[in-house]
Amino acid sequence: MTLWERVEKVNELLDKKGVKVIQEIKGAGRTLYGFTPQAVFDAMNEVFGSDWGYEVVEYKESQLGDKGMNSYGLVRVRVWVKPEPDKEPVSREAFGGSRNNSIGDALKGAVTDAVQKGLAMFSVGRVAYEGELGHYYQCYQKIAEKLKAGDSAVKKAYSEFVKKHGLGRLREWSLSKLAEFCEEYKIK
Numbered sequence: 573m574t575l576w577e578r579v580e581k582v583n584e585l586l587d588k589k590g591v592k593v594i595q596e597i598k599g600a601g602r603t604l605y606g607f608t609p610q611a612v613f614d615a616m617n618e619v620f621g622s623d624w625g626y627e628v629v630e631y632k633e634s635q636l637g638d639k640g641m642n643s644y645g646l647v648r649v650r651v652w653v654k655p656e657p658d659k660e661p662v663s664r665e666a667f668g669g670s671r672n673n674s675i676g677d678a679l680k681g682a683v684t685d686a687v688q689k690g691l692a693m694f695s696v697g698r699v700a701y702e703g704e705l706g707h708y709y710q711c712y713q714k715i716a717e718k719l720k721a722g723d724s725a726v727k728k729a730y731s732e733f734v735k736k737h738g739l740g741r742l743r744e745w746s747l748s749k750l751a752e753f754c755e756e757y758k759i760k
């Protein structure tokens with residue numbers, strides 16, 4: 573497989589995991605959505621095995637105060653992947669930062685942030701950086717709310733869709749099936 577085919581396989585695995593691997597990150601005046609780091613790393617390990625990795629190029633740690641989230645870590649990592657098993661690796665560098673209660677946790681958070689950003693430069697998890705994960709997450713939330721509220725039209729559509737596609741519980745649907753359902757039944 574080529575690098576692009578391997579990356580597409582990773583993205584397919586992330587799609588199949590559904591909303592359970594989406595994290596909602598609330599920030600100053602906005603909400604971002606991303607894949608959980610463990611989901612990305614598991615998908616990379618499954619597809620690339622030992623043909624990918626990273627190294628911390630440099631890091632900085634700071635104490636910002638004496639209470640609460642007072643530790644800050646900033647890292648620069650070099651993420652590498654082998655385009656094919658017998659080829660030389662190619663790499664990208666990315667920065668990541670994290671604030672936490674301890675410097676160890678802040679640095680760990682900064683590393684996972686930077687590694688995911690580096691992998692994104694290879695298009696891993698690109699729907700997150702294209703802003704699509706929020707749509708999937710909100711679609712899931714709207715379906716769940718309508719089902720819980722007893723919306724009979726949505727319950728009927730849901731039942732038919734599950735039967736037609738051989739799906740299980742809503743939380744386990746792939747992201748693409750969620751989008752298909754919301755589009756087909758005009759869930760807004």
